[in-house]
Amino acid sequence: MxxxxxxxxxxxxxxxxxxxxxxxxxxxxxxxxxxxxxxxxxxxxxxxxxxxxxxxxxxxxxxxxxxxxxxxxxxxxxxxxxxxxxxxxxxxxxxxxxxxxxxxxxxxxxxxxxxxxxxxxxxxxxxxxxxxxxxxxxxxxxxDPAVQIDSISAAPTFRVFLSLRDLVGRATEGTVRYSVQRADGSGAFDLVVPTRIPLGDPALSALLGTAREQSTQILYGSAGGDVELLDVRFEAVILSxxxxxxxxxxxxxxxxVPVSLPLLVPTDVVMQAGFVDKRLP
Structure with missing residues (x-):
């Protein structure tokens, strides 16, 4: 019927x-x-x-x-x-x-x-x-896009320059998501940072140093303390x-389609940016 x-x-x-x-x-x-x-x-x-x-x-x-x-x-x-x-x-x-x-x-x-x-x-x-x-x-x-790291700048920001390779379609609503917690394993949360994706050149950057400073402020306030990085990834919606x-x-x-792609930043860069690297291998 x-x-x-x-x-x-x-x-x-x-x-x-x-x-x-x-x-x-x-x-x-x-x-x-x-x-x-x-x-x-x-x-x-x-x-x-x-x-x-x-x-x-x-x-x-x-x-x-x-x-x-x-x-x-x-x-x-x-x-x-x-x-x-x-x-x-x-x-x-x-x-x-x-x-x-x-x-x-x-x-x-x-x-x-x-x-x-x-x-x-x-x-x-x-x-x-x-x-x-x-x-x-x-x-x-x-x-089905992938992310590759083109280069990484020095302190204090440790800006990670990224590009979307083999991108079929166009990306929109881009963010970089940092999953962090205190050194004792408490206070876990996600720091989500909007990321501009230039038209015609699907490239973006992530500021590890800035993310670590923001995470420290949220987790510890002015006292400071170690911040463990559990994951960092690029998220967006890809349109035909x-x-x-x-x-x-x-x-x-x-x-x-929504995509969530891990950013494989080297451990030494993560640590230089001030994080304790607790990402899964």
Whole structure:
């Protein structure tokens, strides 16, 4: 049975991704005015229009799906498509559920919903199949960046210069997280420092010396004392630069994944910066 649901699942998508998808939808409408553009009212061999994103911050994924045979404003007139996805590395298969949603203007749209968690490095093949066997397929590869240390400056800051290598997508919301505690093992907490990620040059830096001073102040106040460093890592959200295209379809699928990458700063640098190195090997 088709079920009708509110559009909160669409409106609650991350603003950056949602804005890009809205722009894609607007672009599709604008292109309809060009002589060689796709016209949703014309007969076509393409099966579906699909828009949406795989989001590693969510446990439920949502894609907007339109059967290109359907008359305008009559999405529900045709049988729902069968939507499945396969994570190609693990072979995990997922069946997506069909749902009809009511838009703000009162019209009806169709979405596919899956209880599915995605992660950096995943490769998901998504197939949308209709009752006559026609299908649209997209293969979405979620970025899996790594961090490398380019150089380290001297005292007092011990600035660690980092770069994101082999970055597929773009990083946003970057932070450096220092997990620290007192020398007696008490007072453990995370010092989270926002980090600017320059556009076009995914490089950043971490100030070990400054982090040690801030941690000492928080743990001991003006008295001072040894601070043990348990972990230091770079965290960010990585977004796709452009959506993965559909074979035999219109639109595309974006992705967003959170990443948490350890910064492998040498022990002697950690100690010179004033920390007691208690990181696990």
């Amino acid at each position: 088709r079920r009708r649901t509110a559009l909160f699942c669409w409106l609650c998508r991350p603003l950056d991704v949602r804005g890009r998808l809205a722009a894609l939808c607007c672009a599709a409408v604008a292109l309809a005015g060009c002589s060689d553009a796709f016209d949703p009212r014309a007969e076509t061999d393409l099966a579906f229009a699909v828009f949406g994103a795989l989001d590693g911050r969510e446990s439920r994924q949502v894609l907007r799906v339109k059967d290109l045979r359907a008359p305008l404003n009559d999405i529900a007139s045709l049988p729902p498509p069968i939507v499945t996805s396969t994570e190609l590395t693990s072979g995990r298969e997922t069946a997506w559920r069909d749902s009809l949603v009511v838009l703000e203007d009162g019209s009806t749209d169709r979405v596919a919903i899956a209880d599915l968690e995605v992660a950096a490095g995943d490769v998901h093949r998504i197939e949308v199949v209709r009752d006559d066997g026609a299908r649209s397929v997209s293969t979405v590869t979620l970025g 630069e452009q959506p993965a295209a559909l074979e035999d379809g219109v639109g595309g699928i974006d992705w967003a």
